[in-house]
Amino acid sequence: MLKVIGVNTIDDLFADIQPHQKPKSFDLPNGLSEFEVIEKIKRIAEKNTTNLISFLGGGYYDHYVPAAVTALISRGEFSTAYTPYQPECSQGTLQALYEYQSAICTLTEMDVANASLYDGGTALYEAIMMAIRITRRKKIVMDGGVSPIYRKIIHSYTNNLNIEFKETPVVHGQSDRDQINNLLDKDTAAIILQNPNFFGTIDDHSDIIQKAHEQGILVIESVYPVSLGIVKTPGEMGVDIVTGEGQSLGLPLNFGGPYLGFMSTRKKYIRKMPGRIVGKTIDSSGKSCFVNTLQAREQHIRREKATSNICTNVSLCAVQSLIYMSLLGKQGFVNLSQLNLDKAEFMRKTLETIEGVEVKRSSPTFNEFTVRLAKEASVVINAMIEKGFAAGFPLGRYYKGMENYMIVAVTEKRTKEEILKYAECLKEILSQ
Amino acid sequence: MKLIFEKSVEGRQGFGIPQSDVGPQEGIPEKYKREKPACFPEASELDIVRHFTDLAHKNFSIDTHFYPLGSCTMKYNPKFADVVTQIPGFANLHPLLPQLTKGETLSQGAIEVLYETEQWLCEMTGMDHFTMQPLAGAHGELTGVMMMAAYHKAKGNQKTHIIVPDSSHGTNPATAAIAGYNIVAVPSDENGVMNMEELAKRITDETAGLMLTCPNTHGIFNSNIDKIAKMIHAVDGIMYYDGANLNAILGRCRPGDIGFDVIHINVHKTFATPHGGGGPGAGPVGVTKKLEPYLPISRVVKHENGQFGLDYDYPHSIGYVAPFYGNFGIILRAYAYMLMLGQEGLKQTSNHAVLNANYIKERLKEHYALAYDHICMHESVFSASLQAQRGVHAIDIAKFLIDKNIHPPTIYFPLTVKEAIMIEPTETESKETLDEFIETMIEADSLSKTDPDSFHNCPQSTPINRPDEVKAAKEMNTNYFAS
Numbered sequence: 064m065l066k067v068i069g070v071n072t073i074d075d076l077f078a079d080i081q082p083h084q085k086p087k088s089f090d091l092p093n094g095l096s097e098f099e100v101i102e103k104i105k106r107i108a109e110k111n112t113t114n115l116i117s118f119l120g121g122g123y124y125d126h127y128v129p130a131a132v133t134a135l136i137s138r139g140e141f142s143t144a145y146t147p148y149q150p151e152c153s154q155g156t157l158q159a160l161y162e163y164q165s166a167i168c169t170l171t172e173m174d175v176a177n178a179s180l181y182d183g184g185t186a187l188y189e190a191i192m193m194a195i196r197i198t199r200r201k202k203i204v205m206d207g208g209v210s211p212i213y214r215k216i217i218h219s220y221t222n223n224l225n226i227e228f229k230e231t232p233v234v235h236g237q238s239d240r241d242q243i244n245n246l247l248d249k250d251t252a253a254i255i256l257q258n259p260n261f262f263g264t265i266d267d268h269s270d271i272i273q274k275a276h277e278q279g280i281l282v283i284e285s286v287y288p289v290s291l292g293i294v295k296t297p298g299e300m301g302v303d304i305v306t307g308e309g310q311s312l313g314l315p316l317n318f319g320g321p322y323l324g325f326m327s328t329r330k331k332y333i334r335k336m337p338g339r340i341v342g343k344t345i346d347s348s349g350k351s352c353f354v355n356t357l358q359a360r361e362q363h364i365r366r367e368k369a370t371s372n373i374c375t376n377v378s379l380c381a382v383q384s385l386i387y388m389s390l391l392g393k394q395g396f397v398n399l400s401q402l403n404l405d406k407a408e409f410m411r412k413t414l415e416t417i418e419g420v421e422v423k424r425s426s427p428t429f430n431e432f433t434v435r436l437a438k439e440a441s442v443v444i445n446a447m448i449e450k451g452f453a454a455g456f457p458l459g460r461y462y463k464g465m466e467n468y469m470i471v472a473v474t475e476k477r478t479k480e481e482i483l484k485y486a487e488c489l490k491e492i493l494s495q
Numbered sequence: 496m497k498l499i500f501e502k503s504v505e506g507r508q509g510f511g512i513p514q515s516d517v518g519p520q521e522g523i524p525e526k527y528k529r530e531k532p533a534c535f536p537e538a539s540e541l542d543i544v545r546h547f548t549d550l551a552h553k554n555f556s557i558d559t560h561f562y563p564l565g566s567c568t569m570k571y572n573p574k575f576a577d578v579v580t581q582i583p584g585f586a587n588l589h590p591l592l593p594q595l596t597k598g599e600t601l602s603q604g605a606i607e608v609l610y611e612t613e614q615w616l617c618e619m620t621g622m623d624h625f626t627m628q629p630l631a632g633a634h635g636e637l638t639g640v641m642m643m644a645a646y647h648k649a650k651g652n653q654k655t656h657i658i659v660p661d662s663s664h665g666t667n668p669a670t671a672a673i674a675g676y677n678i679v680a681v682p683s684d685e686n687g688v689m690n691m692e693e694l695a696k697r698i699t700d701e702t703a704g705l706m707l708t709c710p711n712t713h714g715i716f717n718s719n720i721d722k723i724a725k726m727i728h729a730v731d732g733i734m735y736y737d738g739a740n741l742n743a744i745l746g747r748c749r750p751g752d753i754g755f756d757v758i759h760i761n762v763h764k765t766f767a768t769p770h771g772g773g774g775p776g777a778g779p780v781g782v783t784k785k786l787e788p789y790l791p792i793s794r795v796v797k798h799e800n801g802q803f804g805l806d807y808d809y810p811h812s813i814g815y816v817a818p819f820y821g822n823f824g825i826i827l828r829a830y831a832y833m834l835m836l837g838q839e840g841l842k843q844t845s846n847h848a849v850l851n852a853n854y855i856k857e858r859l860k861e862h863y864a865l866a867y868d869h870i871c872m873h874e875s876v877f878s879a880s881l882q883a884q885r886g887v888h889a890i891d892i893a894k895f896l897i898d899k900n901i902h903p904p905t906i907y908f909p910l911t912v913k914e915a916i917m918i919e920p921t922e923t924e925s926k927e928t929l930d931e932f933i934e935t936m937i938e939a940d941s942l943s944k945t946d947p948d949s950f951h952n953c954p955q956s957t958p959i960n961r962p963d964e965v966k967a968a969k970e971m972n973t974n975y976f977a978s
Contacts, residue, residue, distance in 0.1 A: 064926065068853045068870075076849045076870055077747050079716040086749045091618055094837025097575045104831060108584030110604035112592075119589045122818075129510050131540050133581075139558030140551035143572050145902065146773035151957040152897050154496075155554035156772035159547070162499050165975035169534045175973050179774070181630040184818045192673075212818045219791070219814035220637075223644055223675045265527050296529045317580075318605045319590035319819025320630060321775030333971060339773065343978065344967035352959040356967040362633070362669035363908075367678045372669035375631040375763065379771030382547075389499050389543050390509035393535045398512040408520035427523040441596040448601070456591055479516040 116481050117453040120431045120472025121261070122183065122210050123322075124311045126289065127476055129390050132313045136383045146375070147341075150354045156378060157353035160341040163385040170291050170388070171305045172298025173327035177338035179381040180373065183308025184216040186324030187255065187285050189337045189371055190304045191217060193328075194253035194281045195226065196335050196370070202227040202250045206238045208260025209285060211461035236264035236426035236433070243271055253281040253303075258294065262423070262458075263431035263470055265294055272301040288312050288325075290429040292400020304328045313387025314380055323380040334360060337371030399475060403430035406482070407473040413486045414471075419493035431472040433458070436493065440469040443492055450488040496553075496958075499536045499546050500975050507537040534976060553958045554772070555902050561928050563855070565874045565905035565917025566664065566712055568742045568764035573835070576768070576828040585827060590819040599804045606803035609795045609820055612779070612830045619841065620741075620758055621751025622781030627821035628791050632739065634816070635759030635778025636670040636706075638791060641813045642757060642782065643704050643733045644674055645789040649811060652731055654703035660689045662713055662909040664739060667706045676703055683911050687713035687867035687876075689723070698726055704733035708740050709750070710872035712909040712917070714852065716744070724754025733757060733786070741765045742921070743849055743873035746842035757782045765844075766829035777825040791816045847922035848873040851929060855918055858933045862940040866912045874919035876912050887943040889914045891950035894961065895942075898954045899935045 070076060095103065117125045136142065140155060147153030147160075160178045167176035180186040191203055205214065207230055221228075227250075231242040238256060247254075254275050259265050272282045281303040289311045297305040309323030310316070328336055334357060342356030362369040391399055407430040415422045419437030436443050440457035447454035459466035473482070522528075538546070555562070562569035580586065584604060593602045613625040629635035640657070647654045656679045657671040668678045679697050684690040688711065705727045710716040717723070724734050736750040736758035742765045750758045762768050763776040770776075782790060788811035796806045805820070836844065849872050856875040860868065863877040879889040893903030893916075905917040920929055942949060954960065972978045 064850055064854045068850075068857045070853075070870070073846045073850060076853055076872075077716075078870065079718050079872075080744070080748045081718055084718075084721065084748050084753050086746065087621065087752050088618065089746050089749070089838065089842075091615065091838035091841065092834075094840045095834050097573075097835065100831050100834045101575060101578060103834065104579050104608075104827075105582055105584075107604040107607055108582045110607065111584045111588055112601040113584050113587060115601070117589060119591050121591050123590060125587070125589065131509070131544055135544065135547045135551075137577060138548070138551045140554040140556045141547075142769040142771055143557035144554045144772040145556075145562060145564060145567060145569055145770050149555075149893065149897065149903055150962050151894065151954045151959055152555035152560075152902060153553075153772070154958050155550040155552065158496065158498070158553070159550055160772075161973070162975070164973055165498075165500065166533075166535065168974040169976050172529075172533075174977055175971075181634060181775075182818055184815075185630070185634070212815070215815040216818065219641065219816055222813070223641075223648075265523060267526055291529065291533065293523065293528055295527050299529060315586040315824075316589050317586055318588040318602065318823040320817070320822035321777075321824055322818075322822075330971075330977070333973070340973055342967035342970070343972040344963045344970070346959040346962045348960050350959055352962050354962045354964055354967045356964070356971070356973070362665040364665070365669070366665045367668035367672035369665070369669040369672075372633045372637060372666050372673050373631075374633045374666050375761075375770075375774040375776040377630075377771070377775040378773035379769070380775055382772070385499075386543065386547060388533075389536045389538060389546075390540065391512075391535065392508045392510070392537050393503075393532050394506075394537070395508045395510055395512055396535055397532045402512060402515055404523070405515055405517055405520040409517035412520075427527055429523075445596050448595070448597075453589065453592065453595070457595070460594055475513060482517075 115453040118471050119453045121456045132386045159382045161353050163381045166388045171327045172296040174330040175333045176327035179376045180324030182322040182324045184213040186306035188217045188220050190283045190306045198252040200252035204246045205230045205255045207233045209257040210261045237266045251280045257285040259429045262433045263428040264426040269300045292397045309384045312384035402475045410473050410482045417490045446492045503537045509540040509543050562902040563904045563918045565919040570921035571923035572769040579831045621749030625781045628817040629778035631776040632761035632778040633666040635780045638780050638816045639757045640674040642789040655701040658705045662911045687715045688717040702732045706735040708737040714871035714874040745845040762829040767832045768825050768828045777822040851920040877916040879914040882943040885943045886947040894953040898956045
């Protein structure tokens, strides 16, 4: 090969790199065999605690992932394919993404969805930018029930962009209508809501949305997809842009990623939507097929005028969630949602009987709820870890003054026995 | 092929939901309930397995096909990394666990992986610190440019624009614009690198920085890089290294040593994590000491007692760019890949990537116009201009290759070359595969002379022929339920 190229050594190929540009150091360990790497990483994994019974949620949930999801997604034809820029040899990925978009649309009851964004937080940021593009206004009203993690992400991204943010508090677990209404004006681009919110409570935002629309203001709602088996959809309420974290749709927790940001909206806003979109069309022989469409919004065509800089998204995670939604199916998804709700309700009732626990009951909840403890939540959670439970997430971590509160999530994986044992341990800790 | 929704049979279900062990409970009030269930498919597990297996068969992939896709580094993704990510100690780890009091002690293994990967990447690139948070390459770019902006803000600099070469990836100008900067483009010179005179004219006190791939998208390493860095630094600008082409220079050159201040890495390129049909990727960002205060939080730290932790107390930080600690599952794969290759393996990666690219370039240059006749790095750019005169364009050659079971190279990019065909074979392909590709490309050239019309029916062997993209954009059928 070197002879064909016309050089003597491999080093000759790197002649453009000048001697003084060579690495000052490249001091790395020697390579290992496959067996050694796996053993080494297994030993590192053992340093993680994995035997805790988890009631941790906060937007990321410990749902069961059916075996068929993992098996199908591991197929090299899906996992090792490139972005489907060549539709003739990418119909598998393209059709799956079209089906995914359709599934997200029926789940949220919206008209159109994109083919994924990185995660729920960055999807919400993209939705805000989209609303600003649509309305040409720069004020955002943010409900205090929106995940504090998402709010931190949004703050980082918009810090330099002269966007005015107004935050409204949560009252009795729900959005504060009066405060929101007071802030709405002709400079307001969008209201940002979350359902169920970070405290776990469910709301019907229809009234807020109606008021917003009267002033040409868009409403963006971040949702937890599993709740939509039962809970009123953003489409029914009249939301303009829906986003959410799709981790609960068949993706493992994976210590924070890869996850799945989804987005759906009204048909009239499709050209303002960021990310890839797959469309159905026909080929030269009239056969129906799928392509990436409306690409003139994207960075590889539009460069600095693109709707977003997003390129690689999370296609495989989108397909993974599609397989999950397909396996559960129409009734199965409702049943799963109901089971989550029932288990959480059972747990609420159980915890209410314990002295030193006040379960917040002012608004309905789905599978996560807020409790107030007689002691500092982080101290109680710490003691519960010793008993084998990840008992919940302390709200004091993100909300000043809520040091005695925690949120507790219950998925279909938790059993009655585990819940009763949890209650017993909590009772013991609180009585000490 | 039918959609999964069209295969639905009422009452069928692919997965059994467990019986409730808590009995019926009080539900939520009617006003909070959805009216109709989502129209998910009603299908058995076997129906679903067959459906998605059929779909899989309609894809090209690295496991099945050669992808000489310029600037995308479609190398083989070793299978052992799949095993690593499924180790329960990682896959089931909740990301909020370390945010509980003393929670870091419950996730020491995962934090160690992040820490170790940072150390490897620092040594490999000559950077002082890394963050694993960015969720893809373009996300890394945004993180890098946000740090750039924070740096200028802290120093009181009035900066308005970022310079990019005309051969840059589309994400560079898109990122700079989203971060609030204007874009100034610099043309390439006759050698395929940035025109130095034109660059000098564009550098002003308002220059926030320069974003550069090195080697660039023409596959050429710019020997003037130190001079460029001096010019940018002279106005207190930041040198941004787009790591899309890092696969060319492992062990040969480190961005940190030649004047770059910030770098992002596409781990789905250089470190062999699967592309997934368009993600998930990961885009770690490295910085020199100058930008260290602005790194996103949380940051991974190693305490004196050897314990690992996550630290949030950095007042100048740009803040959260991702919900947690990056795409951990992807970073873990990249870490495993680096452990396997080690120092020597990483050097050999670039050696072979560059050797393979030059071999193709030399063998094809008699048949296709070479954009720049120069020793290339990991990729080279041809033009189908000769073939286009015969009515056969880059897109036609691409479709011809599909019929020959080869994924087409990148075409019509970089925008600086007309009828561009950008070829990056990567190090993982054998000489036999390269030769087969070369012969096929030569065959395409010959056919363009004898039967140019035959190209317009390609591809014939795929599940579909050429799609009507105009119809797709016009009708916007993107949702089965609204179609």
